[in-house]
Amino acid sequence: MSQPKTVSLFIQCLVDSMFPEVGEAMVNLFDRLCIPITYPADQTCCGQPAFNSGYRKQAAEAAAHFLNVFADAEVIVCPSGSCVHMVRHHYPLLFEDDPAMLQRAQQTAAKTFELSEYLVDILGITDTGSTYAGTVTYHDSCHLSRELGIKEQPRQLLRNISGLHFVEMNDSEKCCGFGGTFSVNYPEISTAMVDDKLDAILASGADTVTGCDISCLMNIKGRASRRGEKLQVLHIAQLLEPVHGGSHE
Incomplete structure (x- = not known):
């Protein structure tokens, strides 16, 4: 090898x-x-x-x-x-x-x-040996899904995490409203968009949302906190990490 x-x-x-x-x-x-x-x-x-x-x-x-x-x-x-x-x-x-x-x-x-x-x-790895006790849904970030065409790879990895129950949310590809400077220049529109995203996450029944871009997750986590929603927000690397993958709070 x-x-x-x-x-x-x-x-x-x-x-x-x-x-x-x-x-x-x-x-x-x-x-x-x-x-x-x-x-x-x-x-x-x-x-x-x-x-x-x-x-x-x-x-x-x-x-x-x-x-x-x-x-x-x-x-x-x-x-x-x-x-x-x-x-x-x-x-x-x-x-x-x-x-x-x-x-x-x-x-x-x-x-x-x-x-x-x-x-x-590239490596052909779909199981990293991680565990996670929770119901998880996945947010498709815009550049990742639309421009790079990366959609199934994260889902393959999530489905192979021991103990994790994966559910799809409605409109997973809909923008969360962050968009970098967009959220600064158009805060009202951005807030309305992240509210729609957060509603879809909660409607899925998931207790955890993950994604591949921390910018989107930061936006979702911030809005969830301001609304008083109980939601775990984790980057996919944190779920795939075998050392701490099972530490669901």
């Missing part, structure tokens, strides 16, 4: 600054699977907020830094579909007039994967 490639962890800003337990879960998961990992400490934001706000020059600067930091990576894995989408689809756009940088962007894009995608499609 060949030695698995070393995974370079690409940790989303929100995970790094607000939800480090998601990054820790990834480390524990890869350790359990005997997959070598590294964390390039010089990594910063991938540039998506700047790009989405129209600041292409600043986004290109962040992208160039990212390409330098991950230049020697064998494979790059991130717990965020939106950040992976940025690297795969928007980095080539940012450097379309610079052949040398475009080539680097395309090479990096080809080795960058979202966590569930990497486990299922």
Whole structure:
């Protein structure tokens, strides 16, 4: 059996600054699977907020830094579909007039994967040996499902978690209303959207909601808290992590 490639962890800003337990879960998961990992400490934001706000020059600067930091990576894995989408689809756009940088962007894009995608499609792993006592539903985040086409991979992983009862919610692909700067610029619309999402989650009978993007989950968790709803909100990495996967509160 060949030695698995070393995974370079690409940790989303929100995970790094607000939800480090998601990054820790990834480390524990890869350790359990005997997959070598590294964390390039010089990594910063991938540039998506700047790009989405129209600041292409600043986004290109962040992208160039990212390409330098991950230049020697064998494979790059991130717990965020939106950040992976940025690297795969928007980095080539940012450097379309610079052949040398475009080539680097395309090479990096080809080795960058979202966590569930990497486990299922690249490694062929659908059971991480985790356990979880609870009824769980899954939220399809927009960039992950619509732009990257990643829908079944997370569900395959969830269905193989021992003790977990998986249920689908209605309109699982409907946006939660976060949308990065959208929720800041249009708070009333965003709140109405997350209320619809939260209603669908609760109607499913699930006591836990999960997803592959902590930004969406943060939005859902915040609204659930403000409404006084009792709901466990966990990133999929936390459910897949064999060490703590069974600790449902």
